[in-house]
Amino acid sequence: MIFRAIFFTIFIVTFSFADDLRDNKGVKTFIDMMVRKHNIKPSYFENLFKSVQIQKTPLNIILKKHPKIDKKILKKRYPYYGAWDRYKAFKVTPLRAKEGAKFIKKYISTFKKAEDIYGVDKEYIAAIIGVESVYGKNVGKYPVFDTLSTLAFVKNRRNRFYSKELEELILFCIRNDIDIKSIKGSHFGAIGLGQFMPSNYEAYGVDFNNDGKVRMQNPIDTIGSIANYFYKNGWKRGVDVAVRARYRGNRFRRLKTGYTKLYSQSYLKKLGIRARYRWNYKKKVRLIKLNRKDFDELWFASRNFRVITRYNHSAYYAMSIHQLAQLIKKELKKR
Numbered sequence: 606m607i608f609r610a611i612f613f614t615i616f617i618v619t620f621s622f623a624d625d626l627r628d629n630k631g632v633k634t635f636i637d638m639m640v641r642k643h644n645i646k647p648s649y650f651e652n653l654f655k656s657v658q659i660q661k662t663p664l665n666i667i668l669k670k671h672p673k674i675d676k677k678i679l680k681k682r683y684p685y686y687g688a689w690d691r692y693k694a695f696k697v698t699p700l701r702a703k704e705g706a707k708f709i710k711k712y713i714s715t716f717k718k719a720e721d722i723y724g725v726d727k728e729y730i731a732a733i734i735g736v737e738s739v740y741g742k743n744v745g746k747y748p749v750f751d752t753l754s755t756l757a758f759v760k761n762r763r764n765r766f767y768s769k770e771l772e773e774l775i776l777f778c779i780r781n782d783i784d785i786k787s788i789k790g791s792h793f794g795a796i797g798l799g800q801f802m803p804s805n806y807e808a809y810g811v812d813f814n815n816d817g818k819v820r821m822q823n824p825i826d827t828i829g830s831i832a833n834y835f836y837k838n839g840w841k842r843g844v845d846v847a848v849r850a851r852y853r854g855n856r857f858r859r860l861k862t863g864y865t866k867l868y869s870q871s872y873l874k875k876l877g878i879r880a881r882y883r884w885n886y887k888k889k890v891r892l893i894k895l896n897r898k899d900f901d902e903l904w905f906a907s908r909n910f911r912v913i914t915r916y917n918h919s920a921y922y923a924m925s926i927h928q929l930a931q932l933i934k935k936e937l938k939k940r
Contacts, residue, residue, distance in 0.1 A: 626654040631758040635768060643776065653785070658751040659759065663792045667761045687898035689921065696736050696925035702932035705731045706940060708740045708824075709933070715813065715825050719832035724842030728930035728937070730831045733916065734824075735929055737800040741824065744797055745790040749774060753794045753803075770794055773803035781818045788821070797821035799831050809834040838915045839908060845884040846913070846927045847893065847906045852878045855900040862894040864906065864914045864923065873905075880905055893920050 626632045636650045709716055709731050716727035731740075738744045753774055756767035774794075778785040790796040796803065801810070801821070810819040813829025820826050850873075852859075859876065860868065867889040873879065878892075884905075891906035904924070913923035 624657055624659050626657050626754060626758060629654075629758050631764070631768075632754075635757070635771070639772065639775065645775075645779070649779075653750075654754065657754045658748060660747060660752045660755040660792065663747075663752060663794075664755055664759055664761065666792075667756065667763055686896060689895035689897050689902065689924075692921050693925060693928070696922075697929045697932065699932065701735050701739070702929060702936050704740055705735045705929065705933035706936035708734065709937065710940065712824055712828060715828050718813070719828050722829075723832035723836040723840070725832040725835045725840050726930065728933045729835070729846075729913075729926060730828055731933055732926045732930040733831050734798050734827060735933075736922070736925060737795075738798045741798045741822070744800075744822065745792070745795065747790055747792050747794075748786065749788040749790040749794050749796055749803075750785050752790070752792065756794070767794070770803050773807055777803055777806050777819075781820070798824060798827040799834075801830065805834070806830070809837060834916065835912055838912045840912045841909060843885070844907055844909050845886050846909045846930075847904045847924065848884045848886075849881045850878055850892075850903040850905050851881050852903050857894055857901045857903050860892060862892045862903075864891045864893065864911055864920045866892055868892055870905070878903070891920075893924060895921070895924060 632654050636647070636654075639645050639650070640647055705728070709727055716730065719725060719730060720727055734740055750771075753767050753771040757764055757771045758768075774788075775785065777783070778788070788796060791800060794802060796806075798821075806819060806821065809830055811826060811829035811833050812819050814823065814825040819830070859878075860866070869889050870880075870887070873890070873892070886905075886907040888908070891910060893904040893906050893910070895902035895904070906920075906923075910923050910927065913926050914920065916926075917923070
């Protein structure tokens with residue numbers, strides 16, 4: 606499903622057009638709420654919604670306005686087996702691991718500070734930044750205010766969610782004295798090296814360089830904020846994230862899998878499913894299946910793996926972070 610969605614987005618029209626949203630009923634209600642709730646002067650909004658570039662790409666994705674694609678083409682490009690192989694090829698590479706080790710070396714004092722305060726391994730913090738923005742090389746090119754305004758006020762199933770994100774963005778920019786129109790991000794409004802949504806900056810953002818502001822594009826603030834995100838979502842210092850498991854056969858269909866499915870390790874052992882290597886986690890485990898071309902990989906995952914899925918609700922995403930972090934760790938030992 607992940608790669609099918611990616612395939613569709615390639616064909617989505619990516620143009621945008623300017624629109625005056627000041628007469629939009631939803632915008633008027635939103636402005637009244639912001640003035641009343643946050644005591645913001647009405648003059649602040651006078652020109653804000655005057656010329657909004659309606660962002661068609663994210664809108665079409667949410668509305669599922671995809672062109673019809675030949676099923677034979679889909680099957681050829683994205684066969685039933687091998688989803689993990691394709692996903693991993695984009696996320697977990699030797700080059701990205703080398704860049705991650707280099708990034709850690711550059712900000713080593715900041716990473717050590719994050720480890721000391723939050724107990725989160727530096728390799729996992731770096732892996733998040735590597736997957737989300739390639740260590741700051743790809744933070745997004747879309748105007749975040751226009752994106753959130755589009756998704757908040759052009760009718761779609763997620764209007765309420767994006768209206769809240771727009772509210773948080775405005776408050777964040779006012780608090781930190783940032784020109785809201787200057788912020789660029791992903792096509793869904795995620796910002797900075799860690800690709801936080803605006804609400805996450807309020808909940809987890811950390812002024813880690815002590816300059817009095819949380820800066821979205823600042824690597825030091827990003828490192829502290831990601832560590833804080835993991836810590837507040839339950840990351841436990843020194844607990845292994847995942848371990849490969851053994852089972853009989855090439856395809857695993859015996860039990861339901863996924864990061865929400867919990868099994869005791871003793872029960873799994875009775876079924877002939879056990880960890881390939883000794884690890885330090887004795888509680889119930891998540892059973893994660895990775896669909897590969899010729900077989901299924903099976904993994905035991907700990908509570909820390911579940912914490913990673915809080916960042917992105919995908920077992921494949923969390924496993925890519927884990928495996929990239931392990932590659933970065935190996936690279937650091939070489940240096």
